[in-house]
Amino acid sequence: MSIYSEIMKNLNNYYYYLFFSIFITTLHxxxxxxxxxxDGIFNDWTSNLTTFTDTxxxxxxxxxxxxxxxxDAEYLYIRVKANKExxxxxxxxxxxxxxxxLDTDNNANTGFKVRDDYGAELSIEFANRILYNNFSGTPNPQVKFADIDFFSAxxxxxxxFEIAIGRDAIPDGINPLFPNSSIKILLRNRENFDWLPNLNTVFTYTFDDTPVPSYTPIDFDKTNTSFIRVMAYNTLQNSLLDSNKLLSYERIFKAVQPDIIGLVExxxxxxxxxxxxxxxxLPLGNSNGWYVAKHGxxxxxxxxxxxQTWNNLTRQFPVxxxxxxxxxxDLLYTNAHLNCCGADAARQDQVDQYAAFILDAKSPGGTVTLPQNTPIIYSGDLNLVGLSQQLNTLITGDIQNTNTYGNGGPLDWDxxxxxxxxxxxxxxxxxxxxRSNxxxxxxxxxDFIIFSDYTLTSEKSFIIQTEVMSNSRLNLYNLHPFDTATASDHFPVIADFSIDNTLSSSEETILTSFAYPNPVSDIINLTFGKFNTYSIIIYNHIGLQVLSTSIKEINHKIDISHLxxxxxxLKIQDKESKTKILKIIKK
Incomplete structure (x- = not known):
C-alpha cells in the first residue's frame, strides 16, 4: 500500500468515526x-463468563x-480469540x-486518547513488546511486563490467548493501575484497522470480588516409590560451576529427589x-552412585x-x-535444548530429526531398533516461542522436511x-x-516434558518457583525464598511416571527379540526385548550346535558367513532362563 493510500485510509476511518461519534453504545x-x-488450555473459560463477540x-x-x-482477587483475566494463528x-x-x-479509571478524558470514548491508562503494543503507562504526569511512561504483573499463554x-494482569500493580511506583472498580477494554489490530469493540461502542467491565476457590499447592512427595521421577532443568550458562549458586541447587535437588535429570546449558x-x-x-548408597552422560x-x-547413547541429533541427546x-x-530418555528465540527454521529441523529418529527406532532393521513398547520421554528447554508447528511435530510426528527426514507418522507405539x-x-x-523481570x-x-502415554502414565507434575511459595511451604521442603531465582532464570519441571507392566513385563520382553534380515547372507542383526545378559546358540537343521556366544546388550551382530x-x-536365552527360538535361513 502506498503512503498516500495509507493516509487516505486513515482519514476515511477518522471521518467515519467523527460522523458517527454522537451515536455511542456503551456495553456494561x-x-x-x-x-x-x-496455561494455554481454555476449558476454564466457560460460556457464562463475560464475552464480547465482534460483528x-x-x-x-x-x-x-x-x-x-x-x-479474581489478584488478577484481571482476558481471553482473546482471532480467526487464525x-x-x-x-x-x-x-x-x-x-x-x-485499558481505560482503568473509566474516564475517557484522562490517559492516552485512543478514541473520544477511550482514554487508556495502559497501552500494550504486543508485536514490539512495548507497554505505555499513560497516567498524567507519570515519570516513567514506558514500563515492562513485570511492572504490571503480566502473564500470558x-x-x-x-x-x-489468555492474559493475566495484576490488580495491585503500580507500574510507575506512584499510581495504582486499577484505581476504580470499573474499567473499559479495547482491542485493536492496527495492521488492518480492526477494532474490538468497533467504533462507537464502548465495553465497560466491573470487577466482581466474590471469592473464588483457592489454589491447592502441589505436594512434592511421590505418592508411590516405584514411580519414575523425571526432572528437566536449564542450569543457566554453566551456573552449576558457580559456587555462589550451589547451595540453592543443592536444596532444590534435595527437595525434588529425582531419579532422572536432564540438565541443559x-x-x-x-x-x-x-x-x-x-x-x-543425593547419595544412592551403592558402589557406583549416579550415572552421567554428556552431549554438548x-x-x-x-x-x-x-x-546406550546416541550423539547424532542436533541439540538433542537420546539415551x-x-x-x-x-x-x-528399559526407558528411552531424550534431553533436549532446541535453538533459542527467532530460530523457527532451526528448531523445526531439530524436531524433524527427532521424529525421524523415533520412527526409525520403532521399526525393525533401522539404524536403531527399540523393543516394542519401550517407554519414551522427551524433555528440556525447547525454546518454543514461535510457530506452534514445532510442538505439533514433537507430539504428532508431522515431519516438515520430508525430503531429508522422510515421511512423518505417529510416534507412540499404538x-x-x-x-x-x-x-x-x-x-x-x-x-x-x-521468568526474567x-x-x-x-x-x-x-521447558516441556513429552512422553508416550501408551506405556507411561503421568501421576503427578509440577514446576518449582520458590519466590511464590509461602514460608510454611518453603520450610516444609527446606527451601529458601530466592533459591530458584538464585540458581537460574528457568524453573525445574518435574513429572512422576508409572509404567504399564502389562505391555512391557519381563515375561514378554524375550518374546520381542528378533533377527533380520531373514533370509540372511552374512550378518544377522539381533535386537533384544530389553537390555540384559543373553546366551545365543545356533543349531543346524539336524540339531548340532554350530555357534555359541554370551552377550550383554540390546543390539548385536553375528557373522555367519562361514556357515x-x-x-x-537361533536360540536366545536371558539370565532368567526365558527362551525364544528363531528359524533362520542362510542363503
Missing part, C-alpha cells in the same frame, strides 16, 4: 469472578473475533500489530564433576545405568536407561500422538517455566 458487562489458570466482518490478516473477561509477542512470520488498551502461535561441566555433585547431594550442553543424570528388572523394560504434560507451578495457577519478554513456558547355506535355529 455483568462480571463474574472465576479461578482461571494461565460479522471481513478483514485481511488477523481478524479479532471475540474476547472474554473475568477476575499469530504470535502474541512478535509479528514474525505472521504480521500483526495487536494492541490492548500459550507462548507459541495460536488463534487464542552445562557445556563447560564434565561428567566427573556433575557426578560428584549428585553423589554428594545436554547432560543426563540417572540413578540407573545408561546402557537408553537400564531400569531395574521390576519395571520389565500409532497415536505423544502427550505433552501440562505441568503447573506448585503454588500458583500458572504454567510458565521461565528485567526482560522485554513476559514469563513463558519454554553353509541352509536352515538354522
Amino acid at each position: 458487562a455483568n462480571a463474574q469472578s472465576a479461578p482461571i489458570t494461565i 460479522n466482518e471481513s478483514k485481511d490478516g488477523i481478524d479479532l473475533l471475540e474476547f472474554q473477561v473475568t477476575n 499469530f504470535d502474541l509477542t512478535g509479528d514474525d512470520p505472521i504480521l500483526h500489530n495487536f494492541f490492548l488498551y 500459550p507462548t507459541v502461535t495460536s488463534n487464542e 552445562s557445556a563447560n561441566t564434565t561428567t566427573t564433576y556433575i557426578k560428584s555433585l549428585f553423589d554428594n547431594w 550442553g545436554e547432560v543426563t543424570v540417572s540413578k540407573w545405568p545408561i546402557s 537408553l536407561i537400564d531400569l531395574p528388572e521390576s519395571y520389565g523394560t 500409532n497415536s500422538n505423544m502427550k505433552e504434560e501440562n505441568a503447573l507451578q506448585s503454588d500458583i495457577r500458572m504454567n510458565y517455566t521461565w 528485567g526482560s522485554a519478554f513476559p514469563p513463558g513456558k519454554l 553353509a547355506s541352509g536352515v538354522y535355529y
